[in-house]
Amino acid sequence: xxxxxxxLFDTTLRDGAQMHGVDxxxxxxxxxxRLLDELGVDYVEAGYPGANPTDTxxxxxxxGTKAKFTAFGMAKRPGRSASNDPGLAQVLAAKADAICLxxxxxxxxxxxxxxxxxxxxxxxxxxxVAAAKATGREVLIDCEHFFDGYKEDPKFALAxxxxxxxxxxxxxxxxxxxxxxxxHEVEAIVGEVVKQIPGDHVGIHAHNDTEQAxxxxxxxxxxxxxxxxxxxxxxxxxxxxxxxxxxxxxxxxKKDFASxxxxxxxxxxxxxxxxxxxxLDEMLNRAPDRHAPYVGDAAFTTKTGIHAxxxxxxxxxxxxxxxxxxxxxxxxxxxxQAGRSNVLAELDRIGVTIxxxxxxxARLLEEVKDREARGYSYESADASFALLARRVLGKVPEYFxxxxxxxxxxxxxxxxxxxxTVAMAVVKxxxxxxxxxxxxxxxxxxxxxxxxxxxxxxxxxxFIAGLKLTDYRVRILDGGTGAVTxxxxxxxxxxxxxxxxxxxxxxxIDASFQALTDSITWKLLNSNVPA
Numbered sequence: 353x354x355x356x357x358x359x360l361f362d363t364t365l366r367d368g369a370q371m372h373g374v375d376x377x378x379x380x381x382x383x384x385x386r387l388l389d390e391l392g393v394d395y396v397e398a399g400y401p402g403a404n405p406t407d408t409x410x411x412x413x414x415x416g417t418k419a420k421f422t423a424f425g426m427a428k429r430p431g432r433s434a435s436n437d438p439g440l441a442q443v444l445a446a447k448a449d450a451i452c453l454x455x456x457x458x459x460x461x462x463x464x465x466x467x468x469x470x471x472x473x474x475x476x477x478x479x480x481v482a483a484a485k486a487t488g489r490e491v492l493i494d495c496e497h498f499f500d501g502y503k504e505d506p507k508f509a510l511a512x513x514x515x516x517x518x519x520x521x522x523x524x525x526x527x528x529x530x531x532x533x534x535x536h537e538v539e540a541i542v543g544e545v546v547k548q549i550p551g552d553h554v555g556i557h558a559h560n561d562t563e564q565a566x567x568x569x570x571x572x573x574x575x576x577x578x579x580x581x582x583x584x585x586x587x588x589x590x591x592x593x594x595x596x597x598x599x600x601x602x603x604x605x606k607k608d609f610a611s612x613x614x615x616x617x618x619x620x621x622x623x624x625x626x627x628x629x630x631x632l633d634e635m636l637n638r639a640p641d642r643h644a645p646y647v648g649d650a651a652f653t654t655k656t657g658i659h660a661x662x663x664x665x666x667x668x669x670x671x672x673x674x675x676x677x678x679x680x681x682x683x684x685x686x687x688x689q690a691g692r693s694n695v696l697a698e699l700d701r702i703g704v705t706i707x708x709x710x711x712x713x714a715r716l717l718e719e720v721k722d723r724e725a726r727g728y729s730y731e732s733a734d735a736s737f738a739l740l741a742r743r744v745l746g747k748v749p750e751y752f753x754x755x756x757x758x759x760x761x762x763x764x765x766x767x768x769x770x771x772x773t774v775a776m777a778v779v780k781x782x783x784x785x786x787x788x789x790x791x792x793x794x795x796x797x798x799x800x801x802x803x804x805x806x807x808x809x810x811x812x813x814x815f816i817a818g819l820k821l822t823d824y825r826v827r828i829l830d831g832g833t834g835a836v837t838x839x840x841x842x843x844x845x846x847x848x849x850x851x852x853x854x855x856x857x858x859x860x861i862d863a864s865f866q867a868l869t870d871s872i873t874w875k876l877l878n879s880n881v882p883a
Contacts, residue, residue, distance in 0.1 A: 355611075355612060355613055355614045356552075356578065356612060356613050356614070357552075357578065357613070357614050357615075358573065358578055358579070358580065358603060358613040358614065358615050359394045359395070359523075359555075359578060359579040359580070359615075359616075360392075360393040360394050360395070360579075360580055360582075360596065360599075360600065360615060360616065360617065361393070361394065361395040361397065361422075361492075361523075361525075361555065361579055361580065361581040361582075362388050362393045362395065362396050362397065362419075362581075362582065362583065362584070362596060363397040363424075363557075363581055363582070363583055363588075363593065364384060364388070364583040364584045364587060364632070365381050365384055365385065365396065365397065365398045365399055366397045366398065366399050366400060366424045367397070367581075367583060367588050367589065367593055368583040368584070368587035368588050368593065369399070370588060370589035371587045371588055371589060371592065373636070373638070374587060374636055376406070377406065378406050378409055378410060380635055381398055381399065381406070381410055382410075382415070383635070384584075384632065384635070385398055385415060385417055385419075385421070386417075387628050387631060387632075388419060388584075389417045389418050389419050390621065390624070391600075391617055391621050391624065391625065391628055392615075392616040392617035392618060392621045393419050393596070393616065393617070394419055394420065394616055395419055395420045395422050395450060396417060396419045396420070396421055396422060397422040397423075397424055397452055397581075398410055398411070398415075398421060398422065398423070398448075399411070399423070399424065400423070400424045400425060400443075401423050401425070401442050401443055401445070401446040401448075402425070402438075402439060402442030402443065408442070411423055411446035411447050411448055412447065413447055414447045415447075417449075420449040420450045420490065421447075421448050421449045421450070422448055422449065422450040422451070422452050422492070423443050423446040423448035423450070423451050423452070424443070424452050424453075424454070425439060425440060425442070425443030425444075425451065425452075425453055425454075426439055426440070426443075426453060426454055426455075427440070427453045427454065427455040427476045427477055427480035427493075428440050428476050428479060428480045428483075429476075430466055430467075430468035430472045430473070430476060431468075431472075433479070434479040434480055434482070434483040435483070440453075440480060440483065443484075444483060444484060444487050448489060449489060449490065450489055450490040450491070450492060450522075451484045451487070451489050451490070451491055451492070452491075452492040452493075452494060452525075453480050453481070453484060453491070453492070453493055453494070454493075454494040454496050454527075455473070455476065455477045455480065455493055455494070455495065455496065455512065455516070456473055456496050456497060456501075456512070457495035457496060457497060457498045457501045457502075457508075457509045457512035457513060457527075458496070458497035458498070458500055458501025458504060458505075458508075458509065459501060459504060459505040459508045459509075460497075460500075460501070460504055460505075461496070461497045461501065470508055470511075473512065474511060474512065474515045477493065477512060477515045477516050477519065478515050478518075478519045481493060481515075481516055481519035481520055481521050482519050482520065485519070485520040485521075490522045491520060491521045491522055491523075492521060492522060492523040492524075492525055492555070493513075493516035493521045493523070493524055493525065494525045494527050494557060495509070495512055495513050495516070495524060495525060495526055495527055496527050496529050497527065497529045497530070498512075498513070498526040498527050498528070498529075499526065499527075499528045499533040499537065499538065499541055500528075500529070500530060500532070500533070502541050502544075503537075503541075506544070510544075510545065510548060513526070513545060513548075513549060514548055514549065517549045517553060521553075522553065523553060523554070523555045523579055524545075524549055524553055524554055524555070525554075525555035525556070525557050525579065525581060526541075526542065526545065526554065526555065526556055526557065526572070526577070527557040527558075528556075528557070528558045528559055528565075528568060529557075529559060530559065530561065531558070531559030531560055531561025531562060531564075531565065531590070531591060532561055532562060533558075533564075533568060534562065534564060534568075535564055535567045535568050535570075535571040536571070538556070538558075538568045538571045538572050538575070539571040539572070539574060539575045540575075541575075542554065542556070542571070542572045542575035542576060542577050543575040543576065545576075546575065546576035546577070551576035551577060551578050552578045553578075554572075554576065554577045554578065554579070555577055555578070555579030555580065555581060556568065556569050556572035556573070556577045556579070556580055556581065556594075557581040557593075557594075558572075558581075558582075558593070558594045559588065559589070559590065559591065559592070559593055559594075560586060560588070560591045560592040560593060560594065560595075561590060561591045563591075565582070565586065565592070565593060565594035565595065566594055566595055566598050566599055566602075568594070569582065569594045569599055570599070570602065570609070573609070573613070580594065580596075580599060581593075581594070582594035582595060582596040582599055583595070583596060584596055584597055584628065584629060584632045585597055585629055585632055585633065585641070585644070586598075587632075587636075595644075595645075597625055597628070597629045597644065597645075597646060597647050598644075598645045598646060600615070600617050600622065600625060601622060601625065601645075601646045601673070601677070601678050603615050603617075604617065604619065604622055605622075605673050605677060605678075619677070622677060622678060622679075623676065623677065623678065623679045624679055625646070625647060625678050625679055626646070626647040626678055626679035626680045627679055627848065629644070629647040630647075630850075634822070639823060646673075646678045646680065647678060647679075647680060648680075649683075650683075651675070651680055652671055652675040652680055652681065652682045652683065653682075653683040654670055654682075654683070654697075663682070663697065664696065664697050667682065681701075682701070683698075683701070683734065695713055695716060695717055695720075695741075696708055696713065698734075698737065698738075698741070699741060702734075702738045702741070704741060704742065704745065704747070706745065712744060712745055715744060716740070716741055716744045716745075719740065719744060720737070720740070723740075723856075726836075726856060727829045727836050727838050727856040728838070728854055728856050729838060729840070729854055730854065732840055732852060732854070733840060733852045733853050733854035733867075733870075734851060734852055735843075735851035735852060735853050735870060735871065735874040735878075736852070736853045736854045736867070736870045736874075738874065738877075739870055739873060739874060739877070742877070748873070748877065749876075749877070749882075749883030750883065751783070751809075751812055751873060751876050751881070751883055752781045752782065752783045752809060752810075752812070753781065753782045754779065754780070754781050754865075754869065755780045755781065755782055755787070756778075756779075756780040757777065757778065757779045757780065757801065757804075757805075757865060758777065758778045759775065759776070759777045759778075759797045759800060759801055759861055760775070760776050760777075761773065761774070761775045761776075761796075761797055762774055762776075774793055775793065775794050775795070775796050775797045775799065775800040776791065776792070776793050776794075776800055777791065777792055777794065777797065777800035777801040777803070777804040777805075778790070778791045778804060779791075779801070779804045779805045779807075781805075781809065783809060783810035783811065783812065784810065784811065786810060788808050788809070788810055790804045790805070790807035790808045791804055791807075792804035792807055797861055797864075798824065798861070798864045798868075801861065801864065801865060801868065802821055802868055805865075805868055805869075805872065806819065806872065809872070812876055812881060815875065815876055815879055815881050816872055816875055816876070817846075818845050818846025818847075819843060819844075819845050819846075819871070819872070819875050820843065820844055820845075821841060821842070821843055821868075821871075822842050822843060822844045822850065823840075823841070823842035824839070824840075824841055824842075824864075825839070825840040825841075825842075826838070826839055826860065827839075827840075829856075835858070836856060836857070836858055837856070837857060837858065837859070837860045837863050838854065838855075838856050838863065839854065839855045839856075839860065839863040839864045839866075839867050840852055840853070840854050840867065841853050841854075841855075841864070841867040841868060841871055843871045843874075843875070845875060849878070851871070851874055851878075853866075853867040853868075853870035853871045853874065854866075854867055854870070855867035855868075855869075855870070
């Protein structure tokens with residue numbers, strides 16, 4: 353039996369930009385559009401021409417994407433003709449493959465928000481679709497507040513959707529604008545819509561205000577909708593939109609959907625989705641959600657020994673898919689709850705071959721438990737655990753030794769008379785018997801220490817040139833000014849590889865330096881640099 357085609361419509365660059373703290377530059381939008389194009393989505397809704405200079409500039413030329421580059425706008429305003437609405441005119445003039453117009457489909461919204469009549473709203477939909485279609489582009493209508501409108505007045509909501517379809521809209525998209533509709537409601541309502549509009553012309557646009565956006569999108573597909581709108585990482589206004597980083601793997605990897613539907617994202621492209629997710633977070637300067645389904649750092653992480661033991665026998669015991677299929681990886685945490693199975697699994701992952709009955713395993717496990725009792729956390733610091741394990745097993749070269757470091761913070765007046773706080777660090781290391789001293793200023797003591805440390809490592813300098821610190825987290829483990837501090841540092845290299853290291857000390861600078869030292873050592877070791 354032939355599979356039906358499902359279409360993916362990404363609105364990260366338009367609806368996703370409504371999220372608090374999200375602000376895309378023109379360069380950002382072009383980069384995200386390329387990522388989405390390579391992933392294989394069918395539509396990229398890139399912005400709202402006329403709403404701001406960035407979006408106007410974005411649609412000033414053809415962007416040459418394989419996906420349909422889509423401009424968003426509003427249906428004509430009440431009391432104006434389609435030819436006399438400046439907002440609609442700017443959207444119609446955009447260099448875009450498709451035009452998506454939003455129109456009310458709730459009688460309540462028409463009365464209260466638009467302050468117009470149902471008849472005028474229906475006329476607006478018909479005339480706007482006709483005007484857009486006359487430009488030769490594909491036309492979509494977002495039926496705003498459709499589900500709430502249907503529950504209030506199903507006849508009017510359906511009339512709005514039908515007006516769009518009858519006027520030539522390729523897609524009639526049903527929007528759960530306020531995000532309060534539940535999956536069983538979505539499935540029932542979409543089921544009624546597809547009795548009047550063919551399902552291969554119906555789309556779903558879900559918001560996540562009840563944590564149901566992904567479930568609602570899949571419910572709509574089960575009921576007959578054949579387009580899903582969403583965003584990368586679920587970014588969007590208020591609580592966000594349907595998360596395509598969850599929807600796409602589900603469509604490809606879960607039998608109920610994979611056996612019935614084809615999407616344009618191929619299995620090889622699916623292996624990049626975790627990296628696509630992380631790339632967007634990095635562009636937005638926010639920490640990735642470690643617990644995100646499929647793509648999160650913890651999505652395939654096991655902590656307790658009994659689970660780890662089963663995973664070693666067969667990963668399917670505690671994994672619903674192979675992590676590699678979405679570009680993620682399995683992690684077996686080593687902690688004070690860990691057993692021998694966890695240690696063996698993690699050693700295997702980092703490429704350390706050892707007999708399962710080797711007495712050094714017990715010694716390593718005791719060392720981990722002792723250190724975690726002092727405040728270390730290896731379940732969050734994979735690189736520091738790998739180094740600890742290799743040291744216990746005698747397999748870490750001594751690339752350098754730190755003889756001394758010094759950090760000073762002072763307030764002073766700069767050259768223009770402003771009072772500023774400046775940190776300066778000096779690091780003294782020995783490499784191959786040669787003593788190297790480096791100094792650097794930074795916007796804080798840890799930044800200064802980081803810059804000075806990586807300024808000159810002699811013959812190893814070329815290997816750490818692409819290393820950068822991407823996240824820095826501090827945890828106070830007990831109260832008072834003499835509290836023990838745990839520092840976790842996340843690093844990234846020029847290949848995009850990431851790792852986390854840990855340091856613990858009553859002195860936050862000392863803890864930070866431990867983590868920095870581990871980070872540099874891990875980079876050299878992982879790059880197979882000879883000592």
